[in-house]
Amino acid sequence: MHVHVDASNHTPRSLKNALTIMYCKEDILFKALNVQTRREDEYCQKVRPMVLEKIRRMPNSTITMEKFKRAWYEGNDGSSEHYNWTRYYALNLHAVFSKGTLEWRCFESTLHAGKVRSNITLALAISAQAINQSCTHAKKTEIGDNPAFTFRTFLLRLGLIGDEYKNVRKHLLANLDGDKAWRYDKSTYACLQNPRRTDDAR
Numbered sequence: 001m002h003v004h005v006d007a008s009n010h011t012p013r014s015l016k017n018a019l020t021i022m023y024c025k026e027d028i029l030f031k032a033l034n035v036q037t038r039r040e041d042e043y044c045q046k047v048r049p050m051v052l053e054k055i056r057r058m059p060n061s062t063i064t065m066e067k068f069k070r071a072w073y074e075g076n077d078g079s080s081e082h083y084n085w086t087r088y089y090a091l092n093l094h095a096v097f098s099k100g101t102l103e104w105r106c107f108e109s110t111l112h113a114g115k116v117r118s119n120i121t122l123a124l125a126i127s128a129q130a131i132n133q134s135c136t137h138a139k140k141t142e143i144g145d146n147p148a149f150t151f152r153t154f155l156l157r158l159g160l161i162g163d164e165y166k167n168v169r170k171h172l173l174a175n176l177d178g179d180k181a182w183r184y185d186k187s188t189y190a191c192l193q194n195p196r197r198t199d200d201a202r
Contacts, residue, residue, distance in 0.1 A: 001109055001116070003123040004101040009131055012063040015093060016055050018102060018130035020138050022091040023047040025154060026106075028143050030090075032151050033106055034175045044105045045089045056138060069097055102127055118171040125158040146178035 010018070022029075026046045035044060054071045055063075069077060072093050078084035079097035087094040088105070095103035104126075107119040144150055155169055173180055 001107040001119060003104045003107060003120050004095065004099075005104075005123050005127045007096045007100050007102050010096070010102070010127075011131075012058075012065050012068045013060045014131045015068060015096065015102075016058070016060075016063065017133050017136045018126065019047060019052055019055065019091060019093065020136040021126055021130060023049070023052050023138055024136070024141050026090060028141055028147055028151050028154075028176075030106065031143060031147060032172055032176055034108060035090075035106055036108070043088050047089065047091070052138065060135070072097070114167055115171050118168045121160065121165065121168045122155075122158075122172060125155075125160055129158050146183060148173050148176040148178035148180040149183050150178075151176055152180040 007015075023046075030040060030046075040046070051071060051074065055068060058067060058071070069079065073079075073084070073086060078086060078094065082098070084094050084098070086092070087103075090104065090106040092103035092105055095101045102123075104119075104123045110116060110119075141150065141154070152169065152173055155165075155172060160168055169180075
């Protein structure tokens with residue numbers, strides 16, 4: 001399943017943010033979406049670190065769409081080629097220059113309406129975050145021993161909060177182990193322990 005999001009509100013800065021967000025979250029994102037290894041190796045590859053580094057070195061004050069495009073294609077402009085090799089990434093920015101959309105290619109095929117809605121909602125949320133965020137930091141998010149909590153935290157930061165997005169969170173967290181509500185074992189939280197009743201406390 002491929003999801004296209006309109007790129008008309010994006011700038012070179014926001015595209016830099018989108019690419020950075022994907023780089024930081026792609027490991028846990030691929031796990032959450034259960035991306036097949038074959039797709040990851042061929043048609044749904046992760047962010048190219050060298051390309052991201054080159055783009056991130058461009059100051060927001062001077063970066064242009066043309067500079068971004070040259071970095072994305074690593075030299076020659078491939079925007080007129082339908083099957084340009086740079087399209088085969090989880091976040092395909094070749095689509096920005098060839099058809100005016102950001103394309104997410106990391107979703108598995110499904111006919112389940114709830115899963116389809118969840119995938120589209122996630123792509124829209126990442127796009128909005130990239131537009132609204134002033135800057136990003138290129139630090140990988142570790143999957144850790146409680147990936148459900150880690151990914152749920154990411155979803156909440158994207159604004160997928162409350163009952164409106166309850167079903168979206170349910171589908172996106174379904175493949176992850178752990179306790180989505182608690183970072184650590186609940187037994188380690190003092191606030192959850194039953195207070196001992198004493199004569200003085202009565």
